[in-house]
Amino acid sequence: MNLIRIICFVAATLMLGACxxxxxxxxxxxxxxxxxxxxxxxxxxxxxxCPICSMDLVPVMKSGVIAHGDADTHSHTPDSNPQTxxxxxxxxxxxxxxGVTYATVERRSLQTELRAVGMLEPDAQKLFEYVSRVDGYxxxxxxxxxxxxxxQGEPLMxxxxxxxxxxxxxxLELSSSANSxxxxxxSAKQRLKLWNVSDExxxxxxxxxxxxxxLTLRSPFAGIVRNVSxxxxxxxxxxxxxxxxxxxxxxxxxxxxYENELPLLSVGQKINLxxxxxxxxxxxxxxxxxxxFVDPMKRTVRVRIDVANPExxxxxxxxxxxxxxxxxxxxLTVPVSAVLPTxxxxxxxxxxxxxxxxxxxxxxxxxxxQSGSNSDTDxxxxxxxxxxxxxxxxxxxxxxxxxxxxxxxxKTWEAPESPLPTDRPAKMQEIPRGAPNAIPLPEQAKPLxxxxxxxxxxxxxxxxxxxxxxxTKGVEVLRSxxxxxxxxxxxPSEDAEAYxxxxxxxxxxxxxxxxxxxxxxxxxxxxxxxxFIALVTQxxxxxxxxxxxxxxxxxxxxxxxxxxxxxxxxxxxMGTAMPSCGEVTGTxxxxx
Numbered sequence: 303m304n305l306i307r308i309i310c311f312v313a314a315t316l317m318l319g320a321c322x323x324x325x326x327x328x329x330x331x332x333x334x335x336x337x338x339x340x341x342x343x344x345x346x347x348x349x350x351x352c353p354i355c356s357m358d359l360v361p362v363m364k365s366g367v368i369a370h371g372d373a374d375t376h377s378h379t380p381d382s383n384p385q386t387x388x389x390x391x392x393x394x395x396x397x398x399x400x401g402v403t404y405a406t407v408e409r410r411s412l413q414t415e416l417r418a419v420g421m422l423e424p425d426a427q428k429l430f431e432y433v434s435r436v437d438g439y440x441x442x443x444x445x446x447x448x449x450x451x452x453x454q455g456e457p458l459m460x461x462x463x464x465x466x467x468x469x470x471x472x473x474l475e476l477s478s479s480a481n482s483x484x485x486x487x488x489s490a491k492q493r494l495k496l497w498n499v500s501d502e503x504x505x506x507x508x509x510x511x512x513x514x515x516x517l518t519l520r521s522p523f524a525g526i527v528r529n530v531s532x533x534x535x536x537x538x539x540x541x542x543x544x545x546x547x548x549x550x551x552x553x554x555x556x557x558x559x560y561e562n563e564l565p566l567l568s569v570g571q572k573i574n575l576x577x578x579x580x581x582x583x584x585x586x587x588x589x590x591x592x593x594x595f596v597d598p599m600k601r602t603v604r605v606r607i608d609v610a611n612p613e614x615x616x617x618x619x620x621x622x623x624x625x626x627x628x629x630x631x632x633x634l635t636v637p638v639s640a641v642l643p644t645x646x647x648x649x650x651x652x653x654x655x656x657x658x659x660x661x662x663x664x665x666x667x668x669x670x671x672q673s674g675s676n677s678d679t680d681x682x683x684x685x686x687x688x689x690x691x692x693x694x695x696x697x698x699x700x701x702x703x704x705x706x707x708x709x710x711x712x713k714t715w716e717a718p719e720s721p722l723p724t725d726r727p728a729k730m731q732e733i734p735r736g737a738p739n740a741i742p743l744p745e746q747a748k749p750l751x752x753x754x755x756x757x758x759x760x761x762x763x764x765x766x767x768x769x770x771x772x773x774t775k776g777v778e779v780l781r782s783x784x785x786x787x788x789x790x791x792x793x794p795s796e797d798a799e800a801y802x803x804x805x806x807x808x809x810x811x812x813x814x815x816x817x818x819x820x821x822x823x824x825x826x827x828x829x830x831x832x833x834f835i836a837l838v839t840q841x842x843x844x845x846x847x848x849x850x851x852x853x854x855x856x857x858x859x860x861x862x863x864x865x866x867x868x869x870x871x872x873x874x875x876m877g878t879a880m881p882s883c884g885e886v887t888g889t890x891x892x893x894x
Contacts, residue, residue, distance in 0.1 A: 335359035389660045397657065404653055405637045405696035407688045410681075412630040414670045416566060420557035420607070422620045428549035430522055434538040435497045438463030441516060443534055445545065450527040455502075458545050459532060461517040469493055470513035477508060525549040526614075550614045555587060557624050558602040562668075562799050566628045567592060573607055573626045582615065587624070599744075600791055601798045630670070634684040640696045641666055641682055643836060653693040663687055669803075741794040741801075743843045750790055751843035754783040758834060759867050765824055765874035766881060773823045774816045777830075781812045794841055804837040821859075824875050828860025835863055838890055848891055854884035863887075 337343040337352035337359055350359055392402075441460040445452060452458070473490035491504055498519055507513065531543040538544065555575065559567060571589045587607040596603055607624065609616060641664065642649045652660040664687035669680055688694070743751075757780035764772025788809065794801050811830040817823040835851060850866040857875035864874055871882045 332361040334362055336362055389658050391657050392659060394657045401697055402695055403697045404693045405640055407636050407690055407692045409632055409690055410635050412633050412670050412683055414628050416563050416626045418557035418559055418624045420555045420622055422553050422555050422616055422622060423618050424548045425552045425554055430547045432519055432544040434542040434544055435540050436463045436465050437539055440532045440534050440536045445527050448527050448529055452521040454521055454524045456521045458519045458521055462515055463517055464515055466517050467513055467515035470507055474511055521547060523549050550611055553609050553611050553616050555607040555609055555622050557605050557607060559605055560798055561596050561601050561603060564603060573624050576623045577620050601793050634690060635681040636684050637696050638680045638682055640694045651695040741797055741841050743794050743841055745844050747792045748844045750787045754787060757783055762864055762874045763872060765827055766872040768820055768877040770820045770823055777812055784809055801841050807833040808837055825860045827874055831864045832861035842890055848889045850886050851888040852884050853887045
């Protein structure tokens, strides 16, 4: 009897097993499997290895499906707060760990400060150059050297001229003759005036009736002697320079502003001025003229500023700092730190609540300074992509950007990728000259960028070999070459302001205090390298070699991308422990 019961139990078990096999298997919810070090790898086989580094693959879930536990157990229950296709989640605890802060998109007054440097020069309307208008000899100099102060009407020099004597006698004869007309008298007076004889001297001649062969030249205004060309006893002919005067009660300053700053300038605006090391504080000037021509190399426009100088303390040739506070109305704004520039676009990360974030393309305009407070916070005017009241990530954007790429939140903005075959690495993405928003630099930039890139590559190789001294020395060289590049003012044909912002970002990151450890050096290099890559991708220099951009997903303490001179991986973040870790993800073709 027991034997019969055992046989029946086994038969029932087999039948249940057969029935269960006939039921269709539930969809696992896995979209594909990828490598944590090489996210470009996308395979369907869960048991496959990464074709690049041979690491185990991890599952990537389909949209709306949540993974629980390991890769073999998944749920099809929709999330109570599902993400949209381009959203991603970063737990609030992790956001706090990496220092994420938020800012609100708000409308505020737009204020910025424009700065320029210029040099003082005399007012061209208050320069007077005495030249000889008669043949004669210098009888006497009443002023002898530049710098002498003279009053209006004060004698400057006396010239002996026989021709003057003859003309004065002619005027006296005509004025005393009853047969002469006023027309002839006025003609004689006009001839004397053309010889620099003043109205007062002519009146004195007609009063005393005594002609003289000596011509006295007088100052037409109160001023300073600028130059004395004549010497006592020297023979002079018409056109010979004698003495020059200048009135410094008003001086001019010529300043240069970038062409994108022109809409903020207008004739009649007041501008603040200061002379370095002058010790007299600030003073004001007035924009009097804006030249209509743009310098084709520097992309700047000259602006003339009139400066009152009643005490004559300001002297031509002095360098002057000028700055102008501009009010541009109101507009929608977002902090500069919230915008992540990628070269071809600007991205912000919106807070959607409960740790969910959404990347958003945003159109930003000019950068402005904080208005109405002592804060040094800068912000962009927003032209599109955001609405008032939305919250955006204001710090740790590089880390949030890395997290969004791992979770695929930005894939809808990128070109579709096909799954990689198992026998070759990912295809590199090129950024050729002429790509959208890439502005090549002029040929003059070539000798400036070659040594700059050599210094960068020496830093990268030094870190790959765990050599901290090489990093410190390389940064010093890079800082020096960067200074030469900035002083050369070789700007692109357009968007010079963005170019200088990129340069200043690299300069700021290269000016930090030398790190004490190799780990700190790698953190600093990550930030410096990210700024450098943004510079050369948006403004490719005219080089004869391509630049290879590589990435290491295992490095998370700072941006993990760097440039190389060759395709062979030399990882500056992992060093000698993992020198070949990472992959080349793109190239920048030089602007030929």
